[in-house]
Amino acid sequence: MTVIFKNLDIEALKHKVASAHIFTKAFKLIKENRIAIRILSICIIFLMLVIVDTMAVGLNFGFNVKYEGKVIATVQNPDVSKVARSIAVENVSSEGADGAISVPKLTLTLTVGNNFDTAKKVADAIIENTGDVVKASALVINGETLVCGDAEVLDKQLNSRKTAYYIDGAENTSEFADQVEVISGYYLKRDLVDEDQIKLVVDALQVKTTSKIVKDTTVKYSTKTVWSSKYSAGYSKITTVGKNGITREVQLIESVNGEQTASTTLEKQVVSSPVTEVVTVGTAASSSSNAAASAAGFICPISKGQYKVVAYWGDGRNHKAIDLAANKGVAIFAAAAGTVESAGYKSDYGYNVVINHGNGIKTRYAHASALCVKAGQTVTQGQMIAAVGSTGYSTGNHLHFEVIVNGTRVNPAPYINLG
Ligand SMILES: [Zn+2]
Known part of the structure; x- marks a missing residue:
């Protein structure tokens, strides 16, 4: 076998030999520090794992919403807090709500995941934590708000007024003459009135009542005397026992604030006819x-x-x-x-x-x-x-x-x- 060196580059060859020498040196170093390098490798792998994991979970910057000294929510964007406050102000039906709801404070926070609160949720939390705002009902008559108070008290008073002119034993229905609405929502505490004031307003409402009455009337039986010569004079005996009859009348009575305005007889029927009492009286001497x-x-x-x-x-x-x-x-x-x-x-x-x-x-x-x-x-x-x-x-x-x-x-x- 013949080896022919063509245009042999001595310099390149020298470099190759030098490189081989560096590799040999490095190999020798690794061989001598095997344990230290292994520990380093493990550390690098562990760090990489932590980074990958953190990226998967998602660490995010956000803002804690602090209201009345309490963290009530976490938002991603400071604007959400502003919008939330506007929603809260709008949700309060009373006038001057803007003055009663303070501006929440924001502090930067690092949070895991994407669990940020929506503007609606923050607004609810703001309302919930505003001492001057309460849940209540307003009484609106013909579109005009008259009073505002405890929902239960208002319902109770309205119901009591509506049934005030019911007739005992009748089938009653009633309605207010005016358009009555109860609007529940959030109101400022200072706008609420007490039960006495609610009663005063409610009792002024006009009530139309319709009562269906079923009235039974007793029809007295009559007596008939049958004279019989079979019996002596002075003999008297009830031979058929009399029984009262019943006539049933269905009446519709309409009233306004208890004063009758109309009365209609819907039907009249004989439930049972009276039975004539028969008395047999003797006539024989x-x-x-x-x-x-x-x-x-x-x-x-x-x-x-x-x-x-x-x-x-x-x-x-x-x-x-x-x-x-x-x-x-x-x-x-x-x-x-x-x-x-x-x-x-x-x-x-x-x-x-x-x-x-x-x-x-x-x-x-x-x-x-x-x-x-x-x-x-x-x-x-x-x-x-x-x-x-x-x-x-x-x-x-x-x-x-x-x-x-x-x-x-x-x-x-x-x-x-x-x-
Ligand atoms: Zn006579």
Whole structure:
């Protein structure tokens, strides 16, 4: 093998040898200080790791917002604090809020990450830390703010006013005549009024109330008397128990400040109809009634076959007599002998005669068309004293016959023999 050196550069070769010498020296140094270099390497790696880590986490410069001696937020830009204060001032509804909210102070800070507060959040913190600003409600009537106070107190007073004219037991609704608004927000403490002042303003509001009332009215039952010859005179028994009915009315009552302005009947219905009470009264002559009749010694005041009983004692209308219908002009006889106590005209009885039979017993004969006797006159049993008619309070020709014992009218049925 032949090696040919062409244009050999001696200088370059010398340099190469020198370089090789430096490397050899360095290698020798590293070899001699192996441990120290290892420690240095570890330190460099560790430092690099810390830098990389810090960059990943993100260390940032920011500003602490100090308000009323307290750090309330951290912002990135000083302008955020300014904007926040403006928002806070604007959020307070009272006038002069600008004077009540001081200017926050800023101090530079180094912060980890990007957790800076927004202007809105800072504004909230400013309001929260301003002693003169409170959360409250304003009462606005027809667009004009009248008072400002505790929200709960205002609500309570408005509700109490709105329900002031409710009718017990009714279905009530109400509204204010004016446009009433409650606006809650932040207000300066000095603008708030107490409960008494709120009440004064609220009580001046006009209230329109509508009440739906359901009213039940009792309909009294009536009584009907059924006369029965199956039972003796003096027999009386309720055969159908009467029951009151109920009528229901639904009324709508409108009022302004409790003064009624309108009343409308929405509906009226019969909830239950009354049940007529039926009283069965006996008319048959009993041995005792015969005894009474014979004791009084009465005869029937109209001859047999000439009358018909049309109304008995009681008769559901407090009829304290017996009515014998007969043709006009039919003779009316004295039931027993006695003295004519009165004979004349009365608006209710028409032409009528009262005969006193002694022993506290009297008889009356009413609605006559003509009288045949005069007061003070004595009459005998069966003597014609009057003629049947329809005078006074009467709707047809009949004799209204009463028996009066010691001043009290009694059922005449047992005293006379009715054919
Ligand atoms: Zn009568």
